[in-house]
Amino acid sequence: MKKTLIAAALCCAFGGVAHAQNSNPSPEPMPPGIAAPQDIPYPGTITLAVDATDLSRHIFRVQETVPVAASGPMTLLYPAWLPGNHSPSGRIDSLAGLEIKAGGKTLQWTRDPVDVYAFHIDVPEGVSQLDLSFEFVSPTTSDQGRIVMTPAMLNLQWNAVALYPAGYYTRRIPFSASVTLPDQWRFGTALETAAQDGATTTFKTVPFNTLVDSPMFAGRWFQRVDLDPGAKVPVHMDVVADRPEYLDITPDEIKAHRQLVQQAYKLFGAHHYDHYDFLVAVTEELGGIGLEHHRSSENSVRPNYFTEWDKSFVGRDLLAHEYTHSWNGKFRRGADLWTPNFDVPMRDSLLWVYEGQTQYWGYVLAARSGLMSKQQTLDAIANVAATYDHRIGREWRALKDTTNDPIIAHRRPIPWRSWQRSEDYYSEGQLIWLDADTLIREKTHGKKSLDNFAKTFFGIDNGSYVTSTYRFDDVVAALNQVMPYDWASFLHERLDGHGPGAPLAGLERGGYKLVYTDKPSAFTAQAEKVRKSTDLAFSLGLSVGKGGKLTEVLWDGPAFKAGLAVGMQIIAVNGFEYDADGLKEAVRLAAKPGAGPIELLLKDDKRYRTVKLDYHGGLRYPHLERIKGSDARLDAILAPR
Template sequence: MHILKSTSLIIFMVIISTTLSAQEKIAFKVSFLEPKAHYADVEMDISGLKDDQIDLKMPVWTPGSYLIREFAKNVEGFQVSGASGGALSFSKVNKNTWRINTAKNSAIKVKYRVYSFEISVRTSFVDESHAFLSPAGLFLYPAGKLKMPSTVTIIPHANWTKISTGLDKVAGKENTFAASDFDILYDSPIEVGNQDIFEFTAAGVNHEVAMYGGGNYDKEVLKRDIAKIVHEQTKVFGVNPNKRYVFIVHNFNSGGGGLEHLNSTVLGATRNAYNTEVGLLRFLGLVSHEYFHLWNVKRLRPIALGPFNYDEENYTTNLWIAEGFTAYYQDVFTQRAGLQTPERFIASLASAISTVENTPGNRVETVADASFDAWIKQYRPNENSPNSTISYYSKGSLIALIMDLEIIHSTQGKAGLDEVMKAMYDEYYVKKKRGYTDAEFKAMAEKIAGHSLTNIYNDYINGLKTIDYNKYFDYAGLAITNEAAQSNEPYLGIATALREGKMIISQVARGSGAWNDGLNVNDEIISIDNYTIAKTKTGNTEMLKYVAGRSVGEKARVTVIRDGQEKVIDVNLGRNPAVKYSISALQNPSAAQMAVRKRWLKLE
């Protein structure tokens, strides 16, 4: 009996071993034969093949950046060989799919080059100084097999000595990293070069900061301040989901932007702004934004954003939560961490409100629609975008603000938006292991608030009503004032740009005199009345001064060149509708109002 059991066990283990050895395996190798020409050279080894053909695909977008970017356009020199080294046939069956005839080969090698010369946090870039690899635009995947694991071996170019990535190292293999599936691979950017690396520990997590491009940053200051942000954010959720986290920072003469990943982020920064109060706070705000995405988006996310479809758009109406709430919290946490004062935080809210209310598109497009249409509008703005769209970042942050104040007020300080985010994280990411629907987020927020939030949804999220800011600020003993309310400044309604020595209209504001009376984008302004507009950098300023000297209701005779022909257009000067908000404390706030303010700002 014992012998039979042992024999059965041996047979079982052999079967398992044979099955595993026969499974498909994928190994990538990336080298840089011509970095000055901006190429990454990729080899993809696939073994364990059984089918006569295999389709290899490249994503058309990268998660976190909602635009079809057509990464396959950068692929060159595609070739395939079998186990013996002979060439195998293949065909391109659509824009991002290569169909390979395996010719009964169980193992094949695919080689291709990727042109990498777009500076952004979401696209690969290679030159003689470094390589930034954005995996969604670099690595192919077998159709229908996104769950396959893979390894990536990096062969740095001469004189490059460092690799920074959130991927796990493969023991015993130099510069080789492992991804458990393609979602993980596509979510793990790689920096290769001579970046300045320093580390710190916060919330029990080891953090690596990889600085490319130099800069006047103080490592100790960044370690201290970023750690404060990490601690404050972790406190909300009670858990930090990583053991290790990587910041890849690209420092430029003028840089910005960020892209979140599961255990890393890529940030753009201005290299010589770290030693100024404004520059440092701007960078720390970006850090705060992308780090908060660890919970909000990378784990707690709209149900449409995972599992990802890399072939086409992934639509959701909830980017106002995914990005807008994160935009709100980025400043909340720099304030809680003591990196900016409550007064400065409140002033930044006034500025954000002014920006949204000065955007005509805020009265045309709902924030839910802005989320859904991100794929065709957010990343493809044109001269009319301010008139027809609103940013789900900026408007979403204001929705977060009023929800926070509403919930703190209605629960008498027992809960706020923090509790909504934690409850959603626990329920949908931890417990149900899926994304949430719009209705589910609303239901949780209402549960925490203790009452319906339908009015906020109907009026401000799915509707176009102007937010009643004073209602919500009053909860905290604050008042918002439009400092421009009494202004009677005349307004033409255009923005201009100096192009090739010509003063060109670049935007026309909806509802303005220019809009109503027919000035067009791309018109060259020659004169207003008999006042000739200077074709210099000071020309726009001079024009604004001239218009400011007129009166509301008067007509301005504007001479322009349109398509080579001179036109004279009489424009009615309206009142400048721009708002400029400030927020101040009420003189005699009640105890209830002070309790809301203290809970909101986490004041002692």
């Protein structure tokens, strides 16, 4: 009897195993797809009311009314793929308290199990509109994300506070939006006011894509500056500040910003807006931003931007960069980057034009307008050239592939930027366009330049702000229209190549070469002060931030070979407590004949260790040096028109 029971048990056990092996899992079927957007009008105007007065808790409260034409299933979408971010970065995690009612009765909504930005509702018979309420609970600390509301100012981006119906192009969905601000606050936006009722402003009805493209800066302290007095197409700079004294703008500073507008018009030969607003936040409290829109741009600058003009030139190409995007990125846009709504995935393959050439024109227009001096611009270009000449990741990863980085990395911090690469299409792209510009100037003996491409490619259809898309072949054709050449091969070699070294031919053709000295340029020195960092990237292969924390370590550089990594902390240098000047002095002394290695005491989390950097090359800072007897084409590029 006992043997029979054991045999039966074994039989069941092995039978169970066999059954499991023969019953492998199969995938569950996917839910029905969300309705694809159609180029048809939405039946009615959506009203959107935002209460932006809860400053202390950073909460935007939203009421939205959505007309519906028929009963049955309906899907509402939250914007995921945000223009200018080039990635699905919509803060769906910050949407809270969603309640949907019809005729006073609450409807149950269900989030799509695949696309978490989609909400499904079953609209009852006889219902003509849905009444939505929810909150956008914006970050209260910087580790939660970008701060968009402070006691002194706020940045309202409509994509963060709106749901819209699936199944339609956003350009066919009309929105009537309003906002209630704290008393006495003023604002800047590209939207036009329809009505004012106390602290509540209602704007003229616009399509949803235009609404999303028209954010707002508002604040307690506000100033509006006319940047093109008397023009039929007005351009303004709308400035909010943490403190009223930050709004002390001098006539010379206004002149430089006005010249930016005129230099852009001379470059492109057209404009693509009926009015334009530079939205500028002078702040150390609101989160940093530089974001393009067709008729405006969002820009945050440091508190000393106006009040210490001679000390705030680092990064002063920002407004020029974002303004250029009105032509390059908003009016002309890569065909695979244009989408019919904000939840169809974007493809970023042409960002080396969208961002790379914009980065180029941002520097050029900053110099031509006087926002930056010629020398400051040359010094900034030297830093770019040196950075990418040391970008060892070029060995394995082509520049073209970095256009995927907004989607891959979502701009999160990474440990080995010099090896991994990260959105290098911006500044390495800038070097490629400098290469193209100087090549055109050389071969046409100065008769043509990339300025001609700008007019040919971006200066069409003056006054229109309907997006015009392009593909790789269109870029090549426009370059050939300026100067016949094998531009397809030129671009492929630089986009698909692997070095060695950065594409620096444009510098040399421009009359300059990249050199290193033991003295930083004024630009580098100011950048260190602004960023509170010590930049020894081109000597020790590291940069140091506050408290001795390593903020960058170059792959395969001296610091890397000694075992250093981002996040470690330098406690002592050659036996003495760390400070920036002491570290620089140690690098100087190590360059003397017979000197030993530099000894660092490091803190790595909870562990301490000593490392020796066997580096004796001295301090190395990048500069551009004129090549004797060469044509100064780069000087000509930066000269005002």
